[in-house]
Amino acid sequence: MLKVQLSAEPSQGVWGSNALISYQDETVTIHYSGDFPLRRIQQAARQLQSQGATQASLEGEGWSYERQWSFYCGFAATAVPVELKWASIDEDELELLNARRRSNDWVRKVVNATPEDMYPEKLAGEAIEYLSSIAGDKVSHELLVGEQLLDHGWIGTHSVGRASSRPPVMLTLDYNPTGDVDAPVAACLVGKGITFDSGGYSLKPSAGMVTMKCDMGGAATVTAALGYAIEQGLRQRVKLILCCAENMVAGNAYKLGDVLTYKNGLTVEVVNTDAEGRLVLADGLIAASETQAPLIIDAATLTGAAMMAVGTDYNALFSMDRELLFKAQQLSELVNEPAWPLPLEKWHQSNCPSHYADTANSRAQKGGGMGGASNAAAFLSRFVDAEQSRWIHFDLAACFRDAPDSRWAAGATGLGIANIAAMLL
Structure with a gap:
């Protein structure tokens, strides 16, 4: 699965400071700093899915309930089933995420x-x-x-x-x-x-x-x-x-x-x-x-x-x-x-x-x-x-x-x- 992590810092080097996404080996980093961070996370997820990604694992720190849900909204596809592994959070929030995903x-x-x-x-x-x-x-x-x-x-x-x-x-x-x-x-x-x-x-x-x-x-x-x-x-x-x-x-x-x-x-x-x-x-x-x-x-x-x-x-x-x-x-x-x-x-x-x-x-x-x-x-x-x-x-x-x-x-x-x-x- 594609490993996806968050960073509050701007991207560096060849990706440019305004890039939503940067790549390191098997890990993708979403740079959500700036205005409307939830929208930026959703846009990054949409980019990943449109590039052909159908499996993702949310890893590392910073994955609140709202941020994980924003990623799901962008990652969900029209006709292709996608697999998404939530980051470790409170058990009640995990149940809520799963229930909300089932309804959507x-x-x-x-x-x-x-x-x-x-x-x-x-x-x-x-x-x-x-x-x-x-x-x-x-x-x-x-x-x-x-x-x-x-x-x-x-x-x-x-x-x-x-x-x-x-x-x-x-x-x-x-x-x-x-x-x-x-x-x-x-x-x-x-x-x-x-x-x-x-x-x-x-x-x-x-x-x-x-x-x-x-x-x-x-x-x-x-x-x-x-x-x-x-x-x-x-x-x-x-x-x-x-x-x-x-x-x-x-x-x-x-x-x-x-x-x-x-x-x-x-x-x-x-x-x-x-x-x-x-x-x-x-x-x-x-x-x-x-x-x-x-x-x-x-x-x-x-x-x-x-x-x-x-x-x-x-x-x-x-x-x-x-x-x-x-x-x-x-x-x-x-x-x-x-x-x-x-x-x-x-x-x-x-x-x-x-x-x-x-x-x-x-x-x-x-x-x-x-x-x-x-x-x-x-x-x-x-x-x-x-x-x-x-x-x-x-x-x-x-x-x-x-x-x-x-x-x-x-x-x-x-x-x-x-x-x-x-x-x-």
């Missing part, structure tokens, strides 16, 4: 899979298998497939997914470690699971469609967050709701101008079939409100507008509960998964008007027009019972990279998992 590796596996291999029922099955492997018989689940969704009133998920030859699915998974079937639900997680997004009749161009296997990143993230929280000792009952579909084009696809009537009575005019994520999440948020959980967290790769606002290093946060919003941002800093609040007020709900329904699912403009991320979050807020539940929405701008950069391999990053797990704990 699972997200990479399911998000980076091809859309042919990761379809709605497969995603739901992978989530059940993953959480059952951690929590055993403390996990139970209900799966609604295809026309069963209509029988239960889940019009959004059914409409978005009905044009695919592979049916839409809603998974409700119940983690109940109490042993009491009547135990209250402490929190509910809702994830957007669009396993492939063509845009529907609002068809995406090829350049915008090629990475749309990532559109189930929200479902993957909340699933992994629950698994990571369980491994850290979560002892409260939590429900997970994944709304899974392929957004495809066919003769029976949902259309522009359709009006959907949701289970809570709200009517929605479809003015953009590529604003499908909020339509499936609406079902999940209604179902979450039915549990009467005091905390509802949803996560989705929802808008390009959020990416334009915060870039791909931050996730965007939305809530009308200022205290909850501040707590989520504090926790994001604690776990080194940057997140930033964007505006959301009650009046944002009126920014997508319709002549034919209570609201439209967007504006009939490119990207949903100005303030698109806030308007999308406001749409979601209509489906939460705010009188009994505190709610926060993660627009996962940072959870996927279309191409490799100086710190990340192409594909899933896992950013958001630890943040949401920390909120559960």
Whole structure:
């Protein structure tokens, strides 16, 4: 294995004083001095992996928990399995590193899979298998497939997914470690699971469609967050709701101008079939409100507008509960998964008007027009019972990279998992 050590001193000699990495026989030294040392360590790990290294052993002094995790983030590859031996640290921190890696590796596996291999029922099955492997018989689940969704009133998920030859699915998974079937639900997680997004009749161009296997990143993230929280000792009952579909084009696809009537009575005019994520999440948020959980967290790769606002290093946060919003941002800093609040007020709900329904699912403009991320979050807020539940929405701008950069391999990053797990704990 490649031996990797740390140095707070600048590199010397032929490597130059600004080099991230220097080499001595079988050992690589990462020089992390300067601004943003964790980013420098991650960049160095990315360089090593991109040069072909797939096995590394972290050795010597200075390898704190945060530094080791930064190295993992850069060393993890898109499609090649990597082997990483942690440095000797406190046993509890070692367990935490292993648990966090397992959750992140699972997200990479399911998000980076091809859309042919990761379809709605497969995603739901992978989530059940993953959480059952951690929590055993403390996990139970209900799966609604295809026309069963209509029988239960889940019009959004059914409409978005009905044009695919592979049916839409809603998974409700119940983690109940109490042993009491009547135990209250402490929190509910809702994830957007669009396993492939063509845009529907609002068809995406090829350049915008090629990475749309990532559109189930929200479902993957909340699933992994629950698994990571369980491994850290979560002892409260939590429900997970994944709304899974392929957004495809066919003769029976949902259309522009359709009006959907949701289970809570709200009517929605479809003015953009590529604003499908909020339509499936609406079902999940209604179902979450039915549990009467005091905390509802949803996560989705929802808008390009959020990416334009915060870039791909931050996730965007939305809530009308200022205290909850501040707590989520504090926790994001604690776990080194940057997140930033964007505006959301009650009046944002009126920014997508319709002549034919209570609201439209967007504006009939490119990207949903100005303030698109806030308007999308406001749409979601209509489906939460705010009188009994505190709610926060993660627009996962940072959870996927279309191409490799100086710190990340192409594909899933896992950013958001630890943040949401920390909120559960």
